[in-house]
Amino acid sequence: MKRELGLGRCGLACCLCKENEHCNGCMSDQCPDREWCINRKCAIEKNIGHCYECTEECRKGLLGKSKSYGFTLFVKRYGIEELLDCLERNEEKGVVYHREGIVGDYDDFDDVEKLIEFIRTGER
Numbered sequence: 001m002k003r004e005l006g007l008g009r010c011g012l013a014c015c016l017c018k019e020n021e022h023c024n025g026c027m028s029d030q031c032p033d034r035e036w037c038i039n040r041k042c043a044i045e046k047n048i049g050h051c052y053e054c055t056e057e058c059r060k061g062l063l064g065k066s067k068s069y070g071f072t073l074f075v076k077r078y079g080i081e082e083l084l085d086c087l088e089r090n091e092e093k094g095v096v097y098h099r100e101g102i103v104g105d106y107d108d109f110d111d112v113e114k115l116i117e118f119i120r121t122g123e124r
């Protein structure tokens with residue numbers, strides 16, 4: 001895990017992204033998806049660093065996906081350092097962020113509260 005990369009503007013975990021061998025994270029503007037990313041454009045327009053700093057209840061762009069939305073909600077509740085601590089601990093326990101392509105153990109949660117519980121415990 002490259003903890004220093006933290007989360008992208010949209011809430012995806014640049015710190016665990018398999019592309020981070022070549023990409024220095026969302027803030028470096030090297031993301032291959034940067035041109036079409038609605039969350040990046042909107043956060044820049046609002047002059048905020050990340051969607052988790054935004055006061056709007058929003059499911060635009062990547063926040064339509066359970067993973068980005070769940071990570072964003074987690075940070076709003078518990079803070080970014082707590083999220084990074086959990087992701088680091090879970091990785092050590094064998095939880096994989098990108099297992100097949102861009103899908104891994106944090107994906108496919110229908111209930112955001114279950115995802116938040118999984119982030120906190122590493123158990124599902």
Ligand code: SF4
Pocket residue numbers: 008012013014015017018019020023024025026027030031032033
């Ligand atoms: S490809 Fe996108 S999600 Fe992955 S590290 Fe780069 S900016 Fe982050």
Ligand code: SF4
Pocket residue numbers: 038039042043046050051052054055056058059060061
């Ligand atoms: S309105 Fe939505 S996309 Fe825009 S900064 Fe806020 S949370 Fe992000």
